[in-house]
Amino acid sequence: MKPINRDYKVRNFHQAKWDEPIIFELHQSGERGVMIPEAEEGIVSKVGDGVSKIPSKMARKKSPNLPEVSQARVLRHYLRLSQQTLGSDINIEIGQGTCTMKYIPKINEFLIRNPKLTELHPLQDESTVQGVLGLIYQLDLAMREISGMDYFSFQPSGGTQALFTMASIVRAIHDSNGEAEQRDEIITTMFSHPGQTATAIVKGYKIITLQPDEDGFPKLEDLKNVVSERTAGFVVANPEDTGIFNPQIKEFTDVVHEAGGICYYDQANANGLLGITRAKEAGFDMCFFNLHKTFAAPHMCGGPATGALGVVEELKEFLPAPIVAYNGDTYFLEDDMKNSVGKVRSFHGVPQTMIRAYSWIRSLGPEGLKQVAQTAVLNSNYLYHKILKIKGASAPYVIGNRFEQVRYSWEKMTEDTGVTTEDVQRRMPDFGLHYWTSHHPYIVPQPFTLEPTESYSKEDLDEYVAALTQISKEAYEEPEKVKNAPYNSVIHKMDERDYLDNPEKWAISWRVYLKKTGKTKVTSF
Template structure:
């Protein structure tokens, strides 16, 4: 019997692969997962049949075309799909880059799954939902302390929606002051998230982008050149996606304020800042946090996300309403915001996400939150120090100054072996690791962006580093093996480069798929 070397850090992994149809194709007419008994006659006589009271125009004329399938086949189907998926609960998740993947305490899932939460209805009278309103208000108070802001809304459904809301507030603020038409420019930076420029552009702003100086900091001299009476606002992440923290950020916000602009802060990834720096002291008028990143609630495939949007006092009246406030010992929904931008999402967002975040904050306390930042920065700098020892890897710009993440480069590896960052990404899947390159365009050549959070141990980091080192050695000795990866994953390379960009080649629903398939058959015949 061969002895397995457990000291070897590169994991021998082969992902399960199932020839698994989508659930609509598993449909078998008449098959049932659960058979419900008929309602007893006594109940019908007392409360009715439950259908007749529904207005006729709301009653379906046909049953929905849902798959009919037994319980055991449903279970088998989703377990198989889960085996074909990499995720934070399955593997050492460092490679999601700017998206802060961390361990989310499972006790918080128990809270969120409580009937007290799952049976809430957004149209209930506020007197019947005092509990979740209290949690929301208390999380608001925590966020004020963490950021220095004066008021928070948890209505936005994502970081991008928070950025859109903030751009809307900038527009509403200048409109209220009679300068809306004059101030038509938003300044941002090339290493900030693309959503910053995109959301401002949707609001009709001209976008001015600051590029880095030789050390990787946003060019402050360029800011002085472009700021003017047309400046509506300045939006930035700090640290940016390179992981470099701009210690001169207060000079940037002062320059914009002196010109009459509003400064707003993308803190989607605040993992390295908790308890150490605050938006207020950096001169910002608004900021947002992603509860589904820094505050340890699951990303959940982009579904139940929440952007916590905070503002200073002068911008409170512009927040998306209503906001939760305490009044005479009770919690209310304040709809009376004079210049509110209106709703950016239905109702109050996702209360389960707010509850999880509140539980996480309360469990850690002030010192615990600060420890989160310290450990995240320590983990990142350990990774940073060791990756630069790997042949072909580097970290562009100023040396030795990174916070919670780093945008690295395989430029040397590509020049010497022909192996690209996309090749390395696919090969990492063979060792049960996810790996992200960068937003496009690639400002850093052949980039890869890593962010180890406080959840990772030294052993986890060593495993990830060893896998990268192993692939680097392969690139120099057998580059074709890396270029043809993945070898142990569920799928291999997608040959057509425009596959995900071409809507003619994908469908967002089963109905859309059937329609396109029928059209394709018609064209073929």
Template sequence: MVYMQKINRDHKVRNYHQAKWDEPIIFELHKIGERGVTLPATEEEITNNVGDGVSAIPLEMLRKTKPNLPEISQNRVLRHYLRLSQETLGAAFNVEIGQGTCTMKYSPKINEAFASSPKMSELHPLQDESTVQGMLEVMYKLDLCMREISGMDYFTFQPGSGTQSLFTMASIVRAYHEANGEGEQRDEIITTIFSHPSQAATAAVKGYKIITLYPDKDGFPDIEKLKAAVSERTAGFVVANPEDTGIYNPRIKEFTKIVHDAGGICNYDQANANGLLGITRAKEAGFDMCFFNLHKTFSTPHACGGPATGALGVVDKLMEFMPGPLVEKQGEKYILNDRLKHSIGKVRSFQGVPQTVLRAYAWIRALGAEGLKDVARVAVLNNNYLYHKILNIHGADAPYIKGKRLEQVRYSWEKLTKDTGVTTEDISHRMADFAHHYWSSHHPFVVPEPFTLEPTESLSKADLDEYIASLTHIANEAYTNPEIVQNAPHNSTIHRVDEQDYFENPEKWCITWRSYLKKTNKTETINS
């Protein structure tokens, strides 16, 4: 805070200080006998009619011990979670531009009302399809919307993420070639260095050899290298366009034709399609499959890593290989078709996350066709405004193609780092002092000292100006007093974590309270 008070800053840079609570985890707040709710005894008439509610349960389904849950009063539970919420930045709290390839945008709160309605929350995935006709109708109609947006012929909403969609694509590619007697022969998948690492990773999990295309001098995937790479061993090609740098390849149809001529299947990663809605489609670009992340482009919230949905579409020749069942309309009824001849089988339980499907459907219906185009237009406008402003910040750059980018850009602080020693990680910590989140890049760091920004259509010019002002202010600090940035954050809930191997060292992971007790050699349990 002292640093902020000494500096005469532009008024757009907020004087922000995050709340900090020395808050225990909820298991440590446990007190034996404390209750949030005390349930009344069951009335005798009810017990006589339905029993005690436990005796009818088979013995093998009964727990041997009580669940190890904290005993705590309502007001202390409320206080606990409100305090934690004050220590958190998020898309609904601050100007959120810095999640990069994860597309943070405003999610209409009316859609949350739809998703939390008892008509939705009380559904059960094992209900007979005749009792869930409304939800099946929503899924079917969202499928039709996605077909129109992409040009694909069939969609499934079963995959639980973009990465799981990529895995599903790789599985369909393998099943397709095996059905044609070429499964052993076609063992190579081609991708690009700028595409998301999950593209190569998921194909590798399916046993494919990965061929990676590097950029030409302009930053586009090298088409001559693609021509040299395709062969009778090519199973498929998977690419994001625009890629994670924000560069859109206008020659993409030439790429898909080269792969098709070699007998491969073309897969389109459209996890971030914010700049393309109503403008271009996967079909016209020559793709056989594509997927959209409903929790990105279609405005369903990430919700701390879930619930997510990868909406996966395929052309007609691949329909029989999709994970089933698919929702179809039969007369006036909606049915689940699980009679797919070559189906790869389920990739997730039941039908995925119906609440996410409902939110996305409501968002599309509220906007309509022209509204979707406006999303793309404003997202591109916002991004290019941000792009040109950031290139005016001393020490910032955007490698490769100069000029227009699409809906996001991977920038670089390489010059600033060489001049001052301040790194992109330092700047990410300092941004938290001004209530901003800031995302660098996934590995590999193909752009030096990267930071990846995507403003989407949700932000106003004033929002963008505030974010730009904070970046400009921090860049000036780096050149005039770098220690301020290198020692940040100053106004956040925590300071830097000194140990850098906490993500890579399983011995330091404590996913549950039970694992924490074991790894800290604490033998006491919550009920002791």
């Protein structure tokens, strides 16, 4: 047997690959995984059978069209799917740049599975849930210290929903002062996240976008030229999605405040900020953090997540209601916010995500949080110097700047070889690694965005760089090898480029799939 060369960092990887049908295709009529018992007579006599009291207009006319599958086949199905998945517990996830994929302490997973939490119901009386309300309140206090804000809501289910909530608060503020019709513009920057623009548009605002200068920063003079009596607010990410920090940010917020606008801050990526700088000192009225990024809770395939939304004292009355409050003796839900924008999701948010974040914060303490930021920046700087040694790679805008993530570019390699960042994206899983390009549009040409966070060691970063170096070598020597990837992964190369833009190629549910394929007559669900 040939000995393995452990000095060579590129791993020999081959992922399990199952020709696995979706769960509906596993349906076998009459097959059962669980038989649900009927309610016992004593229960029925007290509370009914649980069905007959449902209003007739709400009751189904037919049973739901659910797959009938045995326990064993359900288990095999989902375990096979899990073998075809990469994630932060399986591979080095620095390639999910801007999404802060970090290690989740397993003791925190143990805590949130405690039946004392999982068996709670959101409609229980406050007196019976003092423990979880207390934890949420303590998390609120911690987030106040971290950000400088005065009150937090944990209702938003993610960063974009927090952005939508902040845009809603901006609208409500100007409604309350009689300037809503006059102030119809939101200012943002080209390198901020598209969610900032999208959510403001949903609230009916016109968007003014500041372009970057040669160093990648928005120009203060450009802001002064566009701010006016029509300015409702200013929203920005800092660091922006290039990874660089704007050193003039306080001057930006001062200009907007002088014009009567509200400043709100996208802090989805706060890894490089903890214990070093705060939203308050930068002049912001509102900010949000993604607990499922910076604060070591999982993304969970899109949910459940939490966009922790903080505001200054003057804006408390506009927050989504309720928030958790404390009177010195009892924790309770405070609903009395006269200008509240209303609920933005059911109940009070996701306690499991909040408790993970609270546990992470308490385990680190103030100095530990600051070390998180310092290590994240150190890792990113180390990675930056390694990446720039790879043939065909560059890093627009970040030279000389402090950063905790970078949006790199393969523009030179693409010009030289024809290999694109999408080709690299398909080749990386052949080495058991994930890789992200950028959100669209591609402002940085042929982009790839890396964020090492504090979770990864020098050895981890070296392994990731070795895979990119190998792919660059292949691109210059055997470009077709990269273009035809993947080989060892379960993903495949898509022949058409309009799969996201053509609704005729979507099937977002089994019912829609049956309709579009005409495989069988669709009955009522």
